Amino acid sequence: MALLQAVRDHGSLHAVERGGRMTQSSASRRLIKLERRLRTPLVSRSSTGTELTEAGHALRHAGRRLLGTIDFAMATAHHHADTQERLPVVQFAVGAEWAYDMGRDLTDRFPEVVFDVVPGDSHDVWQRFERYAVDAACGWETTRRPGTQRSETLVHTVVEEPQWVALPRDHPLTGRDTLDLHDLADVEWVATVGGDSGDDQGWAFSLLAPAPRVSFTVRSQSAALELVGRGYGVTLVSPVAAEPEHERSLVLRPLRQKLVRRLSLAVDPLVVPLALARELCAWLRYGYVQRAAKHNPAYAASAAAPSLTKGVRGPAYTRADPLPSSATGLLPVLLSELHWAGQEPDNRFEAEHLHLLRAIDRIGSLNRAADALLVTQPALTRRIHRLEKGCGLPLVYSTARGTSLSAAARRLLDCTGPAERRLDELVGRMRQDTTPPPASGTPAAHRRTAASAEPRKGPVSATVASTTGR
Structure with a gap:
């Protein structure tokens, strides 16, 4: 060593x-x-x-x-x-968009476990998990960018999310309920490189011929949405990416092409038991659904949005049953x-x-x-x-x-x-x-x-x- x-x-x-x-x-x-x-x-x-x-x-x-x-x-x-009386410590790598305030929420929902939250983009999240640097990871996967390839790993799909297009509010295509990528071949784009959306943007561009014109290149969805709101082009984003302050300057529309990315939870079964992994997956899905209902009610009500599982009840997330002793009797890995x-x-x-x-x-x-x-x-x-x-x-x-x-x-x-x-x-x-x-x-x-x-x-x-x- x-x-x-x-x-x-x-x-x-x-x-x-x-x-x-x-x-x-x-x-x-x-x-x-x-x-x-x-x-x-x-x-x-x-x-x-x-x-x-x-x-x-x-x-x-x-x-x-x-x-x-x-x-x-x-x-x-x-x-x-x-x-046996010690609280287990689980090192948890998550995307930066989920990391902030997650530690406190995890403490409220899972008092029998200590989560050490490590933020990063999806590339960093899966790389840390592949190198055995963390015990669990939650990040985005696409068809061109799979998540973990470690053996003996429990992988749970949290949600499958379609990609939408963000357009300036005065754009002529905002009158359509659904857009086709080929309708956007002649417009200028704000491209996102790196982070959680780079692969989705590159895959969309590969379907267009000739290559679309790019007015700006940024590294985050928030910066891309800011530029779209100021009229510098269109961009491909998550349907729950827009904040309430974006409503006056841009609109989001679904795509006819199925560009889907998957939010996955991978855990090391030597550290995180199956019962805890399932409860954690249900809690993450509940958080996504709540965020969708707040930021994009139209998407939350559509058939493409994920639904809650039977382990999630009432106005706030509560576990259907207490965790079994196999999930609360973990040994510490410090x-x-x-x-x-x-x-x-x-x-x-x-x-x-x-x-x-x-x-x-x-x-x-x-x-x-x-x-x-x-x-x-x-x-x-x-x-x-x-x-x-x-x-x-x-x-x-x-x-x-x-x-x-x-x-x-x-x-x-x-x-x-x-x-x-x-x-x-x-x-x-x-x-x-x-x-x-x-x-x-x-x-x-x-x-x-x-x-x-x-x-x-x-x-x-x-x-x-x-x-x-x-």
């Missing part, structure tokens, strides 16, 4: 060498070994520097999440609060800012030590666990004693039937379990790739020859530990 973070922050491995951790050549060899083990390029090397690939970003985020939960568990090890360490570097609790504790817990005997871990029993005993001395907590104790974990050790495993499973899922997905392991000194961009995928072996803690040579 330190190597990947150095590449992310500085664009090279020189920072690792300056920090005294290891030489640059040693860091490069370690990264190459990790790429071979995962059968996935993690960095891309070029004459201008080194940067992380998408897989590298995903591994860095998932690894930091696991290390953060270890930091949190160790820093609060002497707090006797039960982890990225702590604490950086806990023992008195000596050898005493630091790291991800590989979770594998030791899980093996002891599963087997129930220190002797047999040593055989399974391919170490001697005295060596495993000394390792456990060093860990206990470093963290100041008992981790194992002897019983009449063998060896058992202490309450502190079980709490540590409970706290880190969701983050470890997420990292394990990501590593398993990477190792299913058919890309061959990179050769030493070969840029990642040229590693494209085919090879058979190596079967997945053991938990991620053991994979990372053997990769780092510990």
